[in-house]
Each structure stands twice: as structure tokens, then as C-alpha cells.
Amino acid sequence: MKVVVIGCTHAGTAAIVNTAQLYPDAEITVYERNDNISFLSCGIALYVGGVVKDPQGLFYSSPEKLAELGVKTNMLHEVTSVDTKSKTLRARNLKTGEEFGDSYDKLIVTTGSWPIVPKLEGMELENIVLSKNYRHSNTIIEKAEQAKRITVVGAGYIGIELVEAFQQNGKEVTLIDAEDRILSKYLDPEFTAPIEQSLKDHGIDLALGEKVSSFKGEDGKVTTVVTDKGEYKADLVILCIGFRPNTELLKGQVDMLANGAIIVDNYMRTSAADVFAAGDSCAIHYNPTGKKAYIPLATNAVRMGTLIARNLVSQSIPYMGTQGTSGIKIYEDNIAGTGLTEAAALHEGIDAEAVLVKDNYRPEFMPTFEEVLLKVVYERATRRILGAQIMSKADLTQSINTISVCIQNQMTVDQLAFVDFFFQPHYNKPWNFLNTAGLQALPKTAVKETVQA
Known part of the structure; x- marks a missing residue:
């Protein structure tokens, strides 16, 4: 069996390693257009902020490690075309310019994503950079050393982590986003408001509800970010607007969403025979909707990549879907979320309700205790849990993994009230705060029993 893998991302590495282990006789060839593989891009802010001293720790595989499994890895090779009907492809050696063809029995497409780059006046100016891969992270660190004023465009996870890292390194930092709240895709206002205040308290300038329209510069270098509401001086600009799937190779050959994300079934199969896909290049089954x-x-990517190997020859293990569970630490606050926010549920046209719990996570007789803010969103008619968010100075983020399992198993908020959680004063109260959310959501009136005469 000849297996070709395009892209050695999180999903690609998982698919390659597991395929090599499950099918030791398979001939596996990898095409990667970068000069490194398996970079943990979620660690960029930690690297930029100096928390991670040795960037090699952000790589969890290498061509040498894959070679030990019998895998041939073609670095700095770009696949230029794929023909899914003839099961062939064309590739180019980026060092020599040589072009050649190859064929496959099974094709695994794990081409990942690329940052959204707006077409704005002044984009060609120096010191406007992206934040995605290892090369970007080194560029950011190098340029940040000389920069006094840094502007980050995009208030998602990467943007928030970067502004925190820059501020802690003594920079003057501005955060710009077209939305009127930070992290609006992940959290409701009850959570974003205190986080925004924390950022302001640390001296970060927030320019929310503002859309970047152009950049100004002098001597070829950026000096000013222009929005529809103002101008901001900057020696360095980091664009973190979002990501698009890298799927041009299969355009018109497999089913995709409108944004180009490849649609796969529960076994990671595309609509083309013997073509599998996983990771940031794909759409995924979202359980809440x-x-x-x-x-x-990254979590979705490694699961999907692992499942490709398991289902490469026959349908073995179906994907269980995702809740989009994620977490972030911003200064002293530990934050996590899963599933739909209340705002997202309403946007989806779902008739949703929510409960908000604000309590100390463990008994007040303990020497110390911290407040926890928990929100659970559920469907009004079915009582099915749709999502949850949590924030505390104590690290209680693992509780969101519990809610993720609840959503995946279509549990109701009423069931959450009575789930068996242990009690120990070091860790919680007799009613765990997850139970408390469920109890708070219970109907306010007792159900009257109907007695027949």
C-alpha cells in the first residue's frame, strides 16, 4: 500500500506515525513545503514571552524520527497539483526547482491553515508580520527587541496571548479588533468584560469595535495603524485576524464548505475515493449544533489524524465529533470554554437559556479560597447542555472537560445537578459548582402529581 501525505502538521504527524505503526509494510511518503515539521504554534506566545527558553521543545517530531519508522519525508517540497481520479500528483523541489510526478493508493491531506491576510494599503511595509509558524515566531522575537510600540490586530487566543507577552516584556501595546469584545467567539460578555479590565489594568490599550483600514510608514517601515475610528503609532504590527484552510489543491475535486474547509465523514474520508483529510484543512462535526x-x-487535529490511520483500510473507529473545547491563561485568570456560548446559540437560532454561578470553589473555613465564575448554556425545550465557560484565579479548567463529555453524550442540565462528584474541602464544596449550576437551572416550581380518581 502506497500512502502519500501532504503536509506534516499536527494532524499529519499523527496520521503518519499511526499509519507507520499499524501498517509496517506500507510505503509512506510525506511532502512538506516548510523546512521543519510538527511545530506547536500554540506555544508561540510562550516562546515570544520567554517562558519557553528552548524552542526545540515546541517540536514533537522530526524527519529523522519519521525515518526511524520507515517514512520518507521530502522537506521543502511543494505539491503543485493533485488528480484524485488518476490518483496522481505533481510536486516541486523548492531548493532545486525540479518538478516530478508521484502516485498513491491512499492520499492523506493535512495541509493545515494559513493566516487571513487583508488586502490593505500599506501592507507591503516592513514590520507587519504574521503569527503562525516557527519562522514567524523568530521574526517576531527579533523585531520585538527593537520595537517600543507594538500593535496586535485580532483579539482571539493568539492575539490575547501575544499582547500579554509583549506587555510583560515592557512594550507599549495596543490591541485592535473589529468586534466590540475580545475572545467573542469563545466567551460571553460576563467573562470578556473582566478580562478586558485586566488587560487595561496592565496598561494595554484596547481599540475594540475598530476595523483596520490601512497602514502608514516612513522609510519603508510601518509607523501607524489606521482604523475607521482612529490612528495608532506602532513600530511592529502582528496580524492575528484568523485562519483559512489550505485546500486549493483539492478545489473542485472534493466537497467543501464555503470557506474551503474539506468536508469529511465520521471516518475522515472525503468525497473522493481513497482521499482522507484531517486538521485545520477540514470541517468537523460540531456536536452542540x-x-x-x-x-x-490542535486537539481536533491530532484526534482526526489518528483516526485516519485507524480507518485507512476499513471503517474501524468513527469520530465522535467535537465541542471545540479550549482554554487560556491570561495573567492570573484561568479560563476555559466548551460548546456554544449563549450569544452563539442565539446566533444559531437555538432557543437557549443559561445559568450563571458565582461562588467560592471550596469552603470558606479553608485558609484560602478563590471565586469561580461558571456559566452553563442549555436548550430550553430539551434541557440539553450546549456549552459552558469558567474563570477563576484557581485552576478549575478541567471542569470544562467534564462538561465537554456531558455535551458529547447529550446530557441535560437537570442531570448535571445530580452527577456524582466527590467532596473534599481541599478541592470543592459538598455541592460541586457544576452541580450548583444544574440545581440553579431546575424548574422553580415542583411538578404536581396527577391523581386519578
């Missing part, structure tokens, strides 16, 4: 959605997360 039951629809296909584009949710580029």
Missing part, C-alpha cells in the same frame, strides 16, 4: 463547522484546534 449537529452541523459541520470549521474549528481549527
Whole structure:
């Protein structure tokens, strides 16, 4: 069996390693257009901020490690075309310019995503950079050393982590986003408001509800970010607007969402025979809505890549879908979320309700205790849990993994009230705060028993 893998991302590495282990006789060839593989891009802010001293720790595989499994890895090779009907492809050696053809029995497409780059006046100016791969992270670190004023465009996870890192390194930092709240895709206002205040308290200038329209510069270098509401001086600009799937190779050959994300079934198969896909290049089954959605997360990627190997020859293990579970630490606050926010549920046309719990996570007789803010969103008619968010100075983020399992198993908020959680004063109260959310959501009036005469 000849297996070709395009792209050695999180999903690609998982698919390659597991395929090599499950099918030791398979001939596996990898095409990667970069000069490195398996870079943990979620660690960029930690690297930029100096928390991670040795960037090699952000790589969890290498061509040498794959070679030990019998895998041939073609680095700095770009696949230029794929023909899914003839099961052939064309590739180019980026060092020599040589072009050649190849064929496959099974094709695994794990081409990942690329940052959205707006077409704005002044984009050609120096010191406007992206934040995605290892090369970007080194460029950011190098340029940040000389920069006094840094502007980050995009208030998602990467943007928030970067502004925190820059501020802690003594920079003057501005955060710009077209939305009127930070992290608006992940959290409701009850959570974003205190986080925004924390950023302001640390001296970060927030320019929310403002859309970047152009950049100004002098001597070829950026000096000013222009929005529809103002101008901001900057020696360095980091663009973190979002991501698009890298799927041009298969355009018109497999089913995709409108944004180009490849649609796969529960076994990671595309609509083309013997073509599999996983990771940031794909749409994924989103359990809270039951629809296909584009949710580029490393956790989704490694699960999907692993399942490709398991289902490469026969349908063995179906994917269980995702809740889009994620977490972030911003200064002293530990934050996590899963599933739909209340705002997202309403946007989806779902008749949703929510409960908000604000309590100390463990008994007040303990020497110390911290407040926890928990929100659970559920469907009004079915009582089915749709999502949850949590924030605390104590690290209680693992509780969101519990809610993720609840959503995946279509549990109701009423059931959450009575789930068996242990009690120990070091860790919680007799009613765990997850139970408390369920109890708070219970109907306010008792159900009257109907007695027949």
C-alpha cells in the first residue's frame, strides 16, 4: 500500500506515525513545503514571552524520527497539483526547482491553515508580520527587541496571548479588533468584560469595535495603524485576524464548505475515493449544533489524524465529533470554554437559556479560597447542555472537560445537578459548582402529581 501525505502538521504527524505503526509494510511518503515539521504554534506566545527558553521543545517530531519508522519525508517540497481520479500528483523541489510526478493508493491531506491576510494599503511595509509558524515566531522575537510600540490586530487566543507577552516584556501595546469584545467567539460578555479590565489594568490599550483600514510608514517601515475610528503609532504590527484552510489543491475535486474547509465523514474520508483529510484543512462535526463547522484546534487535529490511520483500510473507529473545547491563561485568570456560548446559540437560532454561578470553589473555613465564575448554556425545550465557560484565579479548567463529555453524550442540565462528584474541602464544596449550576437551572416550581380518581 502506497500512502502519500501532504503536509506534516499536527494532524499529519499523527496520521503518519499511526499509519507507520499499524501498517509496517506500507510505503509512506510525506511532502512538506516548510523546512521543519510538527511545530506547536500554540506555544508561540510562550516562546515570544520567554517562558519557553528552548524552542526545540515546541517540536514533537522530526524527519529523522519519521525515518526511524520507515517514512520518507521530502522537506521543502511543494505539491503543485493533485488528480484524485488518476490518483496522481505533481510536486516541486523548492531548493532545486525540479518538478516530478508521484502516485498513491491512499492520499492523506493535512495541509493545515494559513493566516487571513487583508488586502490593505500599506501592507507591503516592513514590520507587519504574521503569527503562525516557527519562522514567524523568530521574526517576531527579533523585531520585538527593537520595537517600543507594538500593535496586535485580532483579539482571539493568539492575539490575547501575544499582547500579554509583549506587555510583560515592557512594550507599549495596543490591541485592535473589529468586534466590540475580545475572545467573542469563545466567551460571553460576563467573562470578556473582566478580562478586558485586566488587560487595561496592565496598561494595554484596547481599540475594540475598530476595523483596520490601512497602514502608514516612513522609510519603508510601518509607523501607524489606521482604523475607521482612529490612528495608532506602532513600530511592529502582528496580524492575528484568523485562519483559512489550505485546500486549493483539492478545489473542485472534493466537497467543501464555503470557506474551503474539506468536508469529511465520521471516518475522515472525503468525497473522493481513497482521499482522507484531517486538521485545520477540514470541517468537523460540531456536536452542540449537529452541523459541520470549521474549528481549527490542535486537539481536533491530532484526534482526526489518528483516526485516519485507524480507518485507512476499513471503517474501524468513527469520530465522535467535537465541542471545540479550549482554554487560556491570561495573567492570573484561568479560563476555559466548551460548546456554544449563549450569544452563539442565539446566533444559531437555538432557543437557549443559561445559568450563571458565582461562588467560592471550596469552603470558606479553608485558609484560602478563590471565586469561580461558571456559566452553563442549555436548550430550553430539551434541557440539553450546549456549552459552558469558567474563570477563576484557581485552576478549575478541567471542569470544562467534564462538561465537554456531558455535551458529547447529550446530557441535560437537570442531570448535571445530580452527577456524582466527590467532596473534599481541599478541592470543592459538598455541592460541586457544576452541580450548583444544574440545581440553579431546575424548574422553580415542583411538578404536581396527577391523581386519578
